[in-house]
Amino acid sequence: MSLKEILTCDVVHPISLQVSCPSHEDDGTPRCCSCGGIKPRNTKYHLLNDGRHQCLECRVSAITEADECKALFLEIQNEFDFKFQEKNILIYFVEETEILKVSKAAVGEKYLASIFTTNTKRSILFSLKRPEVTAITIPSGLPRPTTGVIMARTMMRAWLEVKCYRIRNMSLQVKIDMSQVLAHMWLEFVMNSGSDFEKKLGNFYQRRIESDSGEGFSLGRKAVLKNGLRQTLDHIAMTGSFPLV
Incomplete structure (x- = not known):
């Protein structure tokens, strides 16, 4: 890119350091669904079945x-000693456009206590009979880091729903913050x-979590660094709040 082009372009991608014109932010230029990088001219992006575009770097790690x-799922579970129920959890691994369809298909007559669907397009299904994650x-x-972030957040939300269901006044923010901690x-x-x-x-992603999250x-x-993950979770399961640090 020439000096003139750099001086007239002021959008810098935080991962690739790609410099692009502000007009490309909303002019329909394809953007990588994983890292957000804007597709440069004469560069190939992989087209996923559901219409998303993906840069080749992200595709290698996908x-x-x-x-x-x-x-x-098992790697995260084992790394953080995070198994929270004996019954196996179904993992639905689908295209983004199929997320809602899978959620509806998995919900039969005995599965409809609650469905969590967040802006990261993931859902957790619970049984009506007891607090147990079904899928x-x-x-x-x-990419693996992105999938792992979604997986870690989802697993933590599931753990909190299973272990803290008796705490009726537990803050939603505690669940969100602890999910960010595991991610x-x-x-x-x-x-x-x-x-x-x-x-x-x-x-x-780490910097995004740190900048987007609050107190x-x-x-x-800090609680996890001081007491460890297991002791911190045990305290939350009993009180619905973080331990003092």
Whole structure:
């Protein structure tokens, strides 16, 4: 890119450091569904079945098979000693446009206590008879760090729903903040074990979590650093709040 082009373009992508014109933010130029990078001219992006575009760097790290997604679930569960029920949890690994359809299809007569669907397009299904997670839905085709963040947040929300269902006045913010804490912990793991690109993407997500989250995330993170994850969760399960730090 020439100096003249750089001087007239002032949007810098936080991961790739790609510089682009502000007009490309909303002119229909394809954007990577994973890292948000705008497609440069004469550059190929992978087109997913549901219409999303993905840059080649993200595609290399993308989790595209259900077995890979299940393995990631078990990896997070084992890394943080996070198994919270004996019954196996179904992992629905589908295209983004199919998330809602899968949620509806999985809900039969005996499954309709509540369905959580957030802006990250994931859902948790619970049984009517007891607080038990029956299924988690995860969007396919995203890089391992991204999928792991979604998975970690979802697993924490599921754990809190199962273990804290008797605490009627538990703050939703505690659930959100603790979900961010586990996602941040997962990214720490990625930073120590992933490829160079995964580390770069993980660092970006870490900074986003830290900047977007409030005091509750800070309290939760400090509690985990001081007491460990298990002791912090035990305290939340008893009180519905973070331990003092």
